[in-house]
Amino acid sequence: AEVTGHGPPLVLVPGGLTGWISWEPHAKHLSNTRTVVRAQLLSVQYGLEDRPxxxxxxxxxxxxxxxxTLDELGLTSNLDIAAWSYGALVALDYALDHQDRVRTLTLIEPPAFWVLKASGGLDAEAQEVAETLGSFGGDISEDDLERFACAVGLCRPGQSPRALPQxxxxxxxxxxxxxxxxxLTHADDPARLRAFQHPVLLVKGTGSAQFLHQSIDALAALLPQGRVIEMPGGHAPHIVSMDRFLEQLTSFLSLEAKAA
Structure with a gap:
């Protein structure tokens, strides 16, 4: 993990493709007033090293x-955590396991298949996405990457992700x-969501994959203090609409600090 800045701790957990570099520009801004921890996912690091x-x-x-990682850094209370995509699923699991350590959660487009299954919302389109995601393993080809980007809403319908600067x-x-x-294989108990008594900001990206928005709606229905916002950007609203996201995040964290 990388730690920058001074102030109350803010943990940034990245998406499952590019990992912690996706939070780099946000960390530069947020570290003016916060101690920002940019975590890396094991799977991203293993992938970069081509290790199974x-x-x-x-x-x-x-x-x-x-x-x-947070234990080693001595960060075990009053944590604000913001997380994207697969990292948001990881952060949610961490928060449910350590409710006493968390102050707020901000979850951007989490692929919460387990919540969809529990709420009966895993429709044919979501099952098709699950089959696509479940097919990736071993050597990941350019075609696999293209199918992934299209499946999760990283590119607009009819657009080739190969043409994007990313x-x-x-x-x-x-x-x-x-x-x-x-x-796809992660499972949990919806009762743990209903018992989670901390504020949760759920972020949708306009034009993202339907199953991701369904996941957010299902989470919002179960989390006592969950609220949903939406902004442009497909599956990456915090990157495409970065200024707006930072404004909304800062406002959310400030309001909750005053409420506490």
Whole structure:
């Protein structure tokens, strides 16, 4: 993890493709008033090193690794956590396991398949996405990366992700996608969501994949203090609409600090 700035701790957990570099511009801004921790996902690091994931790898593996990192940094109370995509699923699991350590959660487009299954919301389109994600493993090809980007809403319908400026960076990180089956097999109890008494900001990106918005709606229905906002950007609203996201995040954290 990278730690910058001074002030109350803010933990940034990244998406499962490019990892912690996705939070770099946000960290520069937020570290003016916060101690910002940019975590890395194990699966992203393993992918960059072209190492196979452990046979027992799971979302819980990442959640426990995040816990170990925060323990080592001495960050065990009043944590504000903001997380994107697969990292948001990891952060949610961490928060449910350590409710006494968390002050707020901000979850951007989490692939919470387990919540959809529990709420009966896993429709044919979501199942099709799950089949696509579950097919990735071993060598990740350019075609696999393209299918992933289209499936999760990183590009507009009919647009080739290969034409996007991010494509070369995605290609360097493509082996991260060996983690794609982990969200599919992760399971939990909705009662843990109903018992979570901390504020949760749920962020949708306009034009993202339907199953991701369904996941957010299902979470909002279960979390006592969950609220939903939406902004442009497909699956990456905090990057595409960065200024607006930072404004909303800062406002959310400030309001909750006053309420506390």
């Amino acid at each position: 994931l452990p046979p027992d790898y799971s979302t819980k593996t990442e959640s426990r690794a995040l816990a170990e 494509w070369p960076v995605w290609m360097r990180h493509r082996r991260s996608l060996r983690n794609c089956s982990a969200p």
